[in-house]
Amino acid sequence: MNVLFVGAHPDDIEILCGGTAAIYAKQGHQVFFCVSTNGNVGSATLPPKAIAAIRHKEAANGAAVIGAKLIWLDFDDEFLFDSRESRLAFIEAFRQAKPDVVICHWRHDYHPDHSISSMIVDECVIMAGIPNIKTASPPVAGNPHIYFMDTPAGVGFEPEIYVDITESFATKVQMVAQHVSQNSWMKKMFGYELEVFLEIPAKFRGLQAGCKMAEAFRPSYRWGRTFREHYLPDARFPRMQPGK
Ligand SMILES: [Zn+2]
Numbered sequence: 001m002n003v004l005f006v007g008a009h010p011d012d013i014e015i016l017c018g019g020t021a022a023i024y025a026k027q028g029h030q031v032f033f034c035v036s037t038n039g040n041v042g043s044a045t046l047p048p049k050a051i052a053a054i055r056h057k058e059a060a061n062g063a064a065v066i067g068a069k070l071i072w073l074d075f076d077d078e079f080l081f082d083s084r085e086s087r088l089a090f091i092e093a094f095r096q097a098k099p100d101v102v103i104c105h106w107r108h109d110y111h112p113d114h115s116i117s118s119m120i121v122d123e124c125v126i127m128a129g130i131p132n133i134k135t136a137s138p139p140v141a142g143n144p145h146i147y148f149m150d151t152p153a154g155v156g157f158e159p160e161i162y163v164d165i166t167e168s169f170a171t172k173v174q175m176v177a178q179h180v181s182q183n184s185w186m187k188k189m190f191g192y193e194l195e196v197f198l199e200i201p202a203k204f205r206g207l208q209a210g211c212k213m214a215e216a217f218r219p220s221y222r223w224g225r226t227f228r229e230h231y232l233p234d235a236r237f238p239r240m241q242p243g244k
Contacts, residue, residue, distance in 0.1 A: 007105070100142070103147045161218060164206075169213050
């Protein structure tokens with residue numbers, strides 16, 4: 001499968017679902033990391049262009065830990081809008097990755113870059129197949145499954161799917177550690193060392209799921225996409241046969 005992760009900022013994918021990305025990669029799937037904004041406000045000392053260049057390199061290093069391909073959309077950090085330009089950039093990313101599965105932010109996440117990138121993915125992924133919408137790459141067939149990743153600290157997110165990341169947690173830490181410029185910020189903002197910052201939600205989701213460490217997801221129930229897997233009623237109803 002081709003699995004496309006879409007994050008708002010460099011490091012979001014690694015922090016919120018890097019353990020799952022590592023498992024996909026280990027299983028031989030082609031993994032793509034699409035980063036929507038360039039993180040150009042992510043420093044208290046460096047100007048936007050300088051910190052964006054550093055974060056681009058760090059994002060490439062984070063993706064390289066598991067052999068994921070990086071797609072860098074380069075929108076300004078904090079100013080991602082739903083516009084013609086942004087939709088076309090996302091559509092081009094879908095066409096490059098040809099995903100079977102897309103994992104993006106939760107629609108009601110805490111930050112506008114998170115929620116807007118989620119909205120564009122969830123509502124516009126189908127446009128990648130429309131020939132009259134022109135981007136650099138040709139249109140792709142299919143309507144991939146969309147899943148939402150957990151929110152930071154799990155706030156306001158009720159999971160429906162858990163992935164056991166006990167074995168891949170060390171890889172996740174290694175991926176997040178590539179974002180050197182951000183790690184001191186995180187400590188300042190959240191008061192935790194990097195590994196502890198990642199460990200607490202992993203153990204909490206693990207506690208919910210019945211394993212040591214987990215990452216949490218939920219599907220997008222948009223029409224035409226997940227309905228065979230997710231709309232099947234329970235045993236008290238007649239079951240629909242796939243393909244009929
Ligand atoms: Zn973010």
